[in-house]
Amino acid sequence: xxxxxxxxxxxxxAGEALRSFPEALRPDIYVISLRISHGEYSNVxxxxxxxxxxxxxxxxxxxxxxxxxxxxxxSADPVEVRWNYAYMLLEESGPVGHHLDDPVGTNLYLDxxxxxxxxxxxxxxxxxxxxxxxxxxxxxxxxxxxxxxxLRSSGLIExxxxxxxxxxxxxxxxxxxxxxxQAANPPHLVPDDxxxxxxx
Numbered sequence: 001x002x003x004x005x006x007x008x009x010x011x012x013x014a015g016e017a018l019r020s021f022p023e024a025l026r027p028d029i030y031v032i033s034l035r036i037s038h039g040e041y042s043n044v045x046x047x048x049x050x051x052x053x054x055x056x057x058x059x060x061x062x063x064x065x066x067x068x069x070x071x072x073x074x075s076a077d078p079v080e081v082r083w084n085y086a087y088m089l090l091e092e093s094g095p096v097g098h099h100l101d102d103p104v105g106t107n108l109y110l111d112x113x114x115x116x117x118x119x120x121x122x123x124x125x126x127x128x129x130x131x132x133x134x135x136x137x138x139x140x141x142x143x144x145x146x147x148x149x150x151l152r153s154s155g156l157i158e159x160x161x162x163x164x165x166x167x168x169x170x171x172x173x174x175x176x177x178x179x180x181x182q183a184a185n186p187p188h189l190v191p192d193d194x195x196x197x198x199x200x
Contacts (some may be wrong), residue, residue, distance in 0.1 A: 001054055004108065005108065006108040006109050006111075006112045006143065007143060007146060007147075008148075009096070009104060009105050010056065010096055010097070010105070010143060010144075010147050011146075011147055011150045013093065013094075013095075013096040013105075014034075014056075014058055014096070014147045014151055014156075015151065015154070016060035017092075017093035018032070018058070018151065018156050018157065018160040018161075019156075019160060020093065021057055021060055021160060021161075025060075025062055026160065026161050026162065027161075027162065028063050028064050029060045029061070029062055029161055029165060030061065030062065030165055031060065031061050031083075031088075031155070031165055031166055031167075031168055032058065032060050032072075032151075032165060032166070032167045032168070033058070033059040033060060033061065033085065033092070033168050033170075034056055034057075034058055034144055034147065034148055034165070034167055034169045034170075034184070035056065035057045035058075035059065035085070035092065035170060035171075035172065036055070036056055036140065036141070036144055036169070036170065036171040036172065036174060036176075037051070037054070037055060037056075037057070037095075037171070037173070038050035038051070038054050038055070038170045038171075038172075039053065039173075040053050040055070040095075040098070040099050040100050042112040043063070048069050050098070050133075050173050050174075051132075051133035051134075051136035051137050052098070052136070052139075053097075053098040053099070054097050054098060054109075054136075054140040055095040055096055055097030055098055055099040055102065055105070055139075056092070056095070056097055056144050056147070057092040057093055057095050057096070058092060058093040058096075059088065059089065059092035059093070060088075060089065060090060060091075061087075061088040061128070062089065062091050065087075065089050066078075066081055066082050066087075067153060068106050069081045069087050075168055079196070079197045080129070080195045080197060082193070082194075083168070083193070083194045083197045083198070084197070085168075085170060091116065091193035097109055097140065098110065107167075113136060113139065115149070116139070118132065118135050118136050118139055119136075120132050125169055137174065141169075141171075141176060141180060144169055144180070144184075145180060145183050145184045147170060148167040148185070149184060151167065152164065152167075152185075152186075153200070157194070164189060165189070166181070166185050166189045166190055166191070166194070167171075167181070167184050167185060168181045168194070169181050169183075169184045177198050178190070178194065178195055178198035178199060180197075181194070181198075182193050
C-alpha cells in the first residue's frame with residue numbers, strides 16, 4: 001500500500017471539514033475559507049520563524065451572518081463585511097499540518113520538508129535563513145492551493161453544498177491574498193468586489 005503523504009492527509013481532512021458543515025446552514029454558505037496560520041511550535045524571533053510550523057483550518061461564512069453584521073452597524077462597508085475574515089463566522093475545522101493538535105500532519109510535514117531539503121535548524125546567516133523560510137512558506141501555500149483545487153475537482157464542494165462557491169485562501173501573518181485565492185479558484189468564481197476589496 002502506498003504510504004500516506006502530507007497532501008493526502010490535507011485533502012482528506014479538508015473533505016471531512018466540508019462534510020462537517022451544519023446541514024441547516026449549507027444552502028446559505030457563499031464562501032469557504034482556508035486559513036493558514038503558524039506559531040504553535042516556533043520560538044518566534046523574526047517573521048520567517050513562522051515558516052517552521054504552518055497549518056490550515058477550513059471554515060465558511062453565510063449570507064445570514066453578513067446580514068446580521070450589516071444590521072448591527074449602519075456604517076459598515078457591505079463589501080468589507082462580506083469579504084474580510086474578521087467579520088466571518090469563526091467556526092472552523094481543527095488545525096491540519098504542523099500543529100500540536102495534528103500529530104499525524106506534523107510527522108508528515110516534517111518528513112516531507114526534510115526530504116525536500118527545506119527544513120533547517122540552528123543559526124543561519126540572516127539572508128540564508130530568510131531564503132529558506134520563503135521556500136517553506138511557498139511549499140505550504142502551494143499545498144493549500146492544491147487542497148482548494150482538489151475540493152472542487154473532486155466534486156466535494158458541490159456534494160456538500162449543492163453548488164460551487166469560492167474558496168478564499170489567506171495567511172494570518174502574510175499578505176498572500178488575493179493572489180492565493182485567485183490561484184485556488186477558476187476566474188468566474190472570484191467576485192469582482194472581492195478583488196477590488198483586496199487590491200485597493
